[in-house]
Amino acid sequence: MSRPGSAVQRRTPDEHARRSAQTRLRSLFERTTPNVFGSDGRITEAGLAASNATLVDPPAVAIGLAGQGKTRGTAALVNTPVCTNQSIALIKGRTGVLDTGYLFHNLDGRYDELRTRSAGGGRAGLSRGILAKIPIALPDLPEQTRIAAAMDTLDETIANIL
Numbered sequence: 691m692s693r694p695g696s697a698v699q700r701r702t703p704d705e706h707a708r709r710s711a712q713t714r715l716r717s718l719f720e721r722t723t724p725n726v727f728g729s730d731g732r733i734t735e736a737g738l739a740a741s742n743a744t745l746v747d748p749p750a751v752a753i754g755l756a757g758q759g760k761t762r763g764t765a766a767l768v769n770t771p772v773c774t775n776q777s778i779a780l781i782k783g784r785t786g787v788l789d790t791g792y793l794f795h796n797l798d799g800r801y802d803e804l805r806t807r808s809a810g811g812g813r814a815g816l817s818r819g820i821l822a823k824i825p826i827a828l829p830d831l832p833e834q835t836r837i838a839a840a841m842d843t844l845d846e847t848i849a850n851i852l
Contacts, residue, residue, distance in 0.1 A: 711844060733773060743773035747791040750780045753804070757815040762816060765805035767794040779818050789831060791838030796826055 738745065750768045754761035756777045767790070774780055781797075783790035797804070807824070809817040829837070 704749070726822065741773075741775070743775055744780070745771060745773045746780045746782070749774055750782045751790060751794045753779045753781065753797060753816065753821060755779055755808075755818075758814075762808055762814070763801050765794055765798040765801070766800050767791065779816070779821055781821070786831060789834040789838055791842065792834035793826065794839040795838055797824075800824075 733743075746768070748769045748771060750772070752772070752774070753767045754764045754766050754777070756762055768780065772780070781793065783793050804816060804824075807820055808814050828834070
C-alpha cells in the first residue's frame with residue numbers, strides 16, 4: 691500500500707530496480723499489530739498519477755485479496771492515507787451506520803471464513819464482489835464503538851505481552 695510521500699505501489703521497472711536497492715518496502719501485512727500507521731516505501735505524485743493505484747484517506751479496513759500464504763483474507767486497520775492496487779480492497783465505514791473499527795474487528799475475526807469464501811482453483815482469491823456479499827451484523831452505532839474499543843484494548847494487551 692502506498693501514499694504520496696509514504697509508501698510504494700506501482701513503478702516502472704527501471705525506477706523499481708533503482709529504488710529497490712535503496713529502500714526495503716514493507717508490505718501492508720508485514721506487521722505485529724493489526725494497525726497500519728505507515729510504511730517504509732515511498733511513491734511520488736507523478737508515480738501515483740501514472741499508476742492505477744487508488745488513494746484512500748483513513749480510517750479504512752484493508753483486506754488482502756490474493757495470495758496463497760497468510761495475506762489473502764487478512765484484515766488491517768489503516769490509519770494513514772494509502773494507495774493500493776487491485777490486490778488489496780480498502781473498505782470504509784459509513785458515518786452514522788458502520789464504525790470502521792468495528793468493521794475491522796468483525797472481518798479480522800473472520801479470517802478463516804474469508805479464506806473459505808475465496809477457495810478455488812490454482813489461483814484462489816477474494817474479490818470486491820465476494821466481500822460485498824458478506825453479511826455484517828450491525829448493532830447500533832454506540833454498541834459498535836464499544837465493541838471496537840474493547841477489542842482495541844485486547845489487541846494492545848496482547849501486543850504488550852508479546
